[in-house]
Amino acid sequence: MAGKIAEAVRLRPFDGSAADYAALAAIANAAFPDNAETAAEIQHWDAIRPAHCALARWLAEVDGIVVAAAEYFHASWMYHPRKFFASIAVLPEWQGCGIGSRCYEELMRDLIERYQPLQVRANCREDQARSLRFLAQRGFREEMRTWESRLDLRAFDPARFADAPAQARAAGFTICHLSEWLHRMPDARQRLYEAMIEMRADVPQPEPFTPSDFATWERLVFSDPHLYPEGYVLALDGDEIAATSQLWKHAEPDVLMTGLTATRRRYRRRGLALALKVHSLALAKAAGYREVRTYNATTNQAMLSINEALGFVKQPAWIEFVKDIG
Secondary structure, eight states: OHHHHHHHOEEEEOOOOHHHHHHHHHHHHHHSGGGOOOHHHHHHHHHTSOTTSOEEEEEEEETTEEEEEEEEEOOGGGOOTTEEEEEEEEOGGGTTSSHHHHHHHHHHHHHHHHHOOSEEEEEEETTOHHHHHHHHHTTOEEEEEEEEEEEETTTOOGGGGTHHHHHHHHTTOEEEEHHHHHTTOTTHHHHHHHHHHHHHTTSOOSSOOOOOOHHHHHHHHHTOTTOOGGGEEEEEETTEEEEEEEEEEOSSTTEEEEEEEEEOGGGOSSSHHHHHHHHHHHHHHHTTOOEEEEEEETTOHHHHHHHHHHTOEEOOOEEEEEEEOO
16 A cells, blocks of 8 residues: 555645645644744745755645655755755655655655765654654664753742852843843944854854854844844843853744853853853743743753753754765
8 A cells, every 4th residue: 555655646846835835834743743833934944045055845745635845955054065954754644655765765866966965964853763764774874962851931940040140240241132232332243143153163063063154144043033032141241242042932922942052162161051041041931931942962961961950851852863975
């Protein structure tokens, strides 16, 4: 039966229509319900993708019903012209029918013909046994793991950690949120960009970080529909940015996502990361949010320790796989 269904699959290029974006979001949310991604969000990210970063996408249909999606793309945060990420998602009720295999074959054929890739990466969660087998059978090897952790803000008591922001202020640091910073000086965005690029370079990832230019970074941040200025906090040493901790909105209205929490190298070991996280979590709790989620590489013990102390609970880890091609 599976073979007959696979033979009936028709793969076609994604056409960018509203219907195709809606189908893509439906597949993504069925395969990964926690993401709660909308068609408008996917369309937004496609629109602001840097021009040098390739993206190719297909939808798979059976009897006119869209049942799967497949894509490959350059990762802008660690760009290499011959290294790509690949993603295949199949509606749960259509899994195990050979549809994912058909998508993979077409994706890899097109990718190899166009770009002669050196490596392809893919992600799946450690509790997704079918996806783990799929990748292993095709020569992918594990490269790194990332914990997702979640904090129930209803149980979080900021008073237990009040000493952290108090000590930062006593040491001469000022804590402000993004809107306050942007009104502080004419070149506030440029200063923020320089600080963020420096801190982002130290986030663990398998390839060297490739910073975006200022205009691209500005567009990515300030046109992001999830931007939450009150939760985007900074520690300042005078007019110098020393550290940041960011909360971003989520498609679920009572959930926030953690962006970057980091300290510039010359300001480390002064408790600023903890101080900013406590400050932002207290704001989120007061604003009525239910939950905060974050992702950390399993090798990032310093940040994992902070999150565990604050009460974040680990979820199944995401595994990044890589396949060497040529």
